[in-house]
Amino acid sequence: MRSTGLPRSQEHDLSHVMYTAEEVESRVHELAEEISRDYAGREFTMLGVLRGAFIFIADLMRHLTVPCSVDFMAFESYGAATETSGVVRLTKDLDESVTGKHLLVVEDIIDSGRTLHYMLQMLEAREPASISICTLLQKPSRREVDIDVRYCGFSVPDEFVVGYGLDYDQRYRGLPCIGVLKPEIYGGA
Ligand code: IMP
Ligand code: MG
DSSP: OOOOOOOHHHHTTEEEEEEOHHHHHHHHHHHHHHHHHHTTTOOEEEEEEETTTHHHHHHHHHHOSSOEEEEEEEEEEESSTTSOOSEEEEEEOOSSOOTTOEEEEEEEEESSSHHHHHHHHHHHTTOOSEEEEEEEEEOGGGOOSOOOOSEEEEEOOSSOEEBTTBOBTTBSTTOSSEEEEOGGGTTOO
C-alpha cells in the first residue's frame, strides 16, 4: 500500500489509499486557482462546515490569490455511524451576518446531500448576494437531493473514506491522504 502517514497502530485500519497527500494537495491548489479567477474583484466569505472541512478550508485559503474572510457552521445529523438519517440540527451558527455577501460554502464530502440542503435553506433565508458550493469529495451514486456543486475536488465511489479532515468516530482526521476504511472497522462487513 502507498504511504499513509498514519501511526502504525492505525495503518491496518485502511484497505487502501484513494488519494495520496500529494494528489490531494495538487487538486486543492487547482481548485484555489479556479476560485481565485472566478472571485477576482469580488469580496467573498468562505463558510466552512465543521468539523470535517477544517483542513480543506485551511489549505484552500492558503492557496487563494484573492482576499476572502472565513466563518464556520456546524451541524449534527442523527443516524447510523456512517450515514445521515436526514434529520439535521444546527449546533454552531455563523459569527457574522451574511446578508448581501457572496458566500462560498466549503464542505468535506457530499453524500446524500441532506446536510447541505438544510444548510442552504438556512443561508438563503438570510438573503446573501450569492451562494456557491465547494466540496472536496462527493459520492454521486448516493445523492438524494439535487444540489448545484460549483467546485468539486474528486467524485468518489460509495466507499467510506477518512483522512484530510474526514473521520470515523472522531478518528483519522489528521491523516494527510484520503483512505478507504476497512468495512470491518465500522461494522460494514
Ligand atoms: P450527507 O448529509 O448525507 O450529504 O452527509 C454529509 C456528511 O456525512 C459529511 O459532511 C460527513 O460528515 C459525513 N460523511 C458522509 N460520507 C462520509 C465518508 O465516506 N467518510 C466520512 N464522513 C462521511
Ligand atoms: Mg461534514
